[in-house]
Amino acid sequence: MKYHDSFNLLGVILATISLIIGHTEGYLNYSNHGDLNIGGLFPLHFYNERGRECGQLREIGSLRRLEAMVFAIENINQNSSVLNNITLGYEIYDTCSYLAESLKQSLNFIPPYRKSITCNCDNPIADHGELPRILGVVGPQRSSSSVQSTILLGLYDIPQVSYLSTSDELSNDERYPYFLRTVPPDSFQVKAMIDILKMYNWKYVAFINSDDTYGKSAQQEFRLTAPLEDICLAFARTISESAEDARFKDIITELEQAQRESHVTSVILFMQVEMARRIFAAATEEGAMRQFIWIGSDGWGNYDMQPVQGYEEAALGKAF
Amino acid sequence: MKYHDSFNLLGVILATISLIIGHTEGYLNYSNHGDLNIGGLFPLHFYNERGRECGQLREIGSLRRLEAMVFAIENINQNSSVLNNITLGYEIYDTCSYLAESLKQSLNFIPPYRKSITCNCDNPIADHGELPRILGVVGPQRSSSSVQSTILLGLYDIPQVSYLSTSDELSNDERYPYFLRTVPPDSFQVKAMIDILKMYNWKYVAFINSDDTYGKSAQQEFRLTAPLEDICLAFARTISESAEDARFKDIITELEQAQRESHVTSVILFMQVEMARRIFAAATEEGAMRQFIWIGSDGWGNYDMQPVQGYEEAALGKAF
Known part of the structure; x- marks a missing residue:
């Protein structure tokens, strides 16, 4: 070492x-x-x-x-x-x-x-x-x-x-x-995420992804696979890397509304590390603490504490 | 002239x-x-x-x-x-x-x-x-x-x-x-399609699109806009230009099943003229005559009789 x-x-x-x-x-x-x-x-x-x-x-x-x-x-x-x-x-x-x-x-x-x-x-x-x-x-x-x-x-x-x-x-x-x-395609990763959702019996989930090939094709894959396992995609958003902070906050507000309406608790974040940080920053500003279970893709899940540093309270409950 | x-x-x-x-x-x-x-x-x-x-x-x-x-x-x-x-x-x-x-x-x-x-x-x-x-x-x-x-x-x-x-x-x-x-973006076209659906009170629709930027972003736009007008996307498929004929036939079979289950009659085809022709060829082979109302995008809707020639019975009821 x-x-x-x-x-x-x-x-x-x-x-x-x-x-x-x-x-x-x-x-x-x-x-x-x-x-x-x-x-x-x-x-x-x-x-x-x-x-x-x-x-x-x-x-x-x-x-x-x-x-x-x-x-x-x-x-x-x-x-x-x-x-x-x-x-x-x-x-x-x-x-x-x-x-x-x-x-x-x-x-x-x-x-x-x-x-x-x-x-x-x-x-x-x-x-x-x-x-x-x-x-x-x-x-x-x-x-x-x-x-x-x-x-x-x-x-x-x-x-x-x-x-x-x-x-x-x-x-x-x-x-x-x-x-x-040298890495497996995202359909494997989506499959693993669905396995986690099934294990915990989480039926209503949200999916937020980056506005690029990585995020968009994962959402498409999830839309195809999730219904086969009786999992309902209750909330889906695609967000651009260059979006203003206000857009990130809007998504958190909409997510909270979706939670009130259809009890969405699990949120899949399929995006890069810099964007995941902005989601957690928005959640912190909106006071959405310990409110969601965040499921991370390899875009930020592999980065240890980096994506959540400073926003630990909002990110509590993250799983990879 | x-x-x-x-x-x-x-x-x-x-x-x-x-x-x-x-x-x-x-x-x-x-x-x-x-x-x-x-x-x-x-x-x-x-x-x-x-x-x-x-x-x-x-x-x-x-x-x-x-x-x-x-x-x-x-x-x-x-x-x-x-x-x-x-x-x-x-x-x-x-x-x-x-x-x-x-x-x-x-x-x-x-x-x-x-x-x-x-x-x-x-x-x-x-x-x-x-x-x-x-x-x-x-x-x-x-x-x-x-x-x-x-x-x-x-x-x-x-x-x-x-x-x-x-x-x-x-x-x-x-x-x-x-x-x-020099042409308007597809969000205008999707909006016009939704206006047609509203006018005829068609609530359950299918959306079939090509596997490229043109088709995929139109489907995404439709997913965002249709629910606001209480229109339900009951069936959605993305098909590649290089797909085998069998895949086109499968889609028609699945579409017929969706019709039996949720009364889908209107089918939006967001694709190029060559692909629309293959859809109508498959519908003809599967015997799906006068069964659907086809709504065409500019990818084939502007081509007069060219996309339906030889498959007129299956394509009957097309609107642009």
Whole structure:
């Protein structure tokens, strides 16, 4: 454990320095080319929609995942029994957890764009040949970003392996033939949630989800599966990441009304960690303490205390 | 009318010839550059998913729309009171009515790609400078294609004006700031459908939609609006364009069962013309004649007899 911790710390420092260096060249880029190269797409910063640029550092977890990829590649290179006489390289970009930015950074992996980065027609002497071909891409994290990337990368037969995009939409092999993942799809997660509801005999439930592929396809899956188990979806809302705080408060008010009318107690929150925090903040402001049983998806359920810190009273009763 | 008809015929012939010529250069392209240039994205051919290429000519209507764009541009050029001393040009690509192909053809309008088309580093002498910048893009037709294009084009501040993408998803100005359209969004259409249902006092309805942005966001809108008017969505299905015929037949069987159980008579079909045809084919095969009242969206409702030809008995009672 000790070794891993110090590795992580070192990794974070190295990654931060490299990202800063990369940034001065016009884009965030953390790369080291080998004989064969793998791309990476990680959400390292927040996106500032108004300024249309990447903003503050998002969370330490994303940097760790990036470092895990580099660590794995370096380990393979040091182990002569895996790829003998062949060096693996990497080229990693920041998606800023934003759909359009994911597509923009994915352009870095496709042939015409790669050519134009290195190829300067006005000054052919400065031309040092093309960047090496990217064989495949690890990431991105969010399902909606993965949809964008895989449509683009698929045009050039570049496979993509996500470590965290769980949306069922991406299970469509015909539409996304180059998409693969190391995590199970959300239909499994929805099934597990329904098992929890059945176990406690919770018949009237609410479902609040983010306005993206991740949240919307989970709600669709829940609508299909829940009635088969005699569970009634008494309240459903889709909320956008960019919604004002007032909208989050409105949802809590509507939820309280639904509770009075049809005794809804269990609330499934299918969204990212930042949005779940805003739900709990709204519940705290509206005084909805110890009032609901919150059921979390992997978008925030895996983040330990992070989504509820400061709003513990409102979040009491959360289950994952 | 006579003039228009012969113009259309001439246009279709010219477009077909140009498209064939364009095709031999590796991509379908119909262009004529001016001082300022506008891009175009039209679904001219069907897409062959298995072969991953554009296939047969889709419908004469799309060629007409392309010709209307060229006709408008040429009229502007001939009229000195509109843009004096400036020639408008165009560059039009075929999306083959397919999401990934739309994204691929949209790449033709963005700067790095445009550079690499003309810029050949291996042979700098052959270099004749860059293609002119595209100021804006007309199209594409389908909402799901428009979502792809506008995310990409928006990265380079290229506005896009669709003549037929009606999905409400595209009303999100924050997510798609460069998207504009000349048609009203589907929430208006859903509202009109609900007005029809209210007028005839049809309380239990079915909603069948295509598995894309167009169909899915319309269903979502209907789910939100219908209960406010005491209309019950008794049966809802989402069906993929690439689904087997058996799946279409299953839906008709399920629909007949829903009719027996909850007296559903009105069926809203929110999908493209090719899919509506397959629904009517399945209804004919299942013997569901004069049994339902079909309410059509603009995806097939605007196509006159085309969606029902050969299945008139099953489609009897359609309303738009």
